[in-house]
Amino acid sequence: MARHRIYATSFASVYPHYVAKAERKGRTKQEVDEIIAWLTGYGPAELEAVLVAKTDFETFFAEAPKPNPARDKVTGVICGVRVEEVEEPTMREIRILDKLVDELARGKAMEKILRTA
Template identity: 70%
Template structure:
């Protein structure tokens, strides 16, 4: 079975879209980075290293220091599919991130986004 194209897409190529989506709704890059760090366990320096290396999405999530156990609380629909129903682990992590960025762009508080 061939992998979905997003797996081999560099995280760096999509990252600016996350930031732009947030900024269009009066949010900022720092909040996007906080969400990514919360989800993956990367430090800011490690995140920047991954961006500099142009790591693909699959590697980005596979190398994540500690995927946050609270990510299982992320529910809802993204791209017409329920996030919690996605069976492929890497795709589910990608969609978790997409859902969190959507929540940021819709004005949810960081406390709610980070499931505190």
């Protein structure tokens, strides 16, 4: 049952927490948006539409315009869970996004976060 609650949660309700986490550590909303764009392919207008529509996480990832194939390179532990070991696809996508925002908040360079370095 808990699994379904996170999927039904609107991305818009969690997005401000991603931004706040980044900003507390001196990073920016634009960097969070860049991470989301890299991961999903959502541009600024599409992301705004998702936020306004209060799209749930499952739909957010299922309808992502261009999921980045390099997202499989995101590994490590977030919330005590190894990202690469999460079997359920939507939960893996959520954990990848959590991990990327965590890396941003920890001061990692954007090139490394976006796996381009």
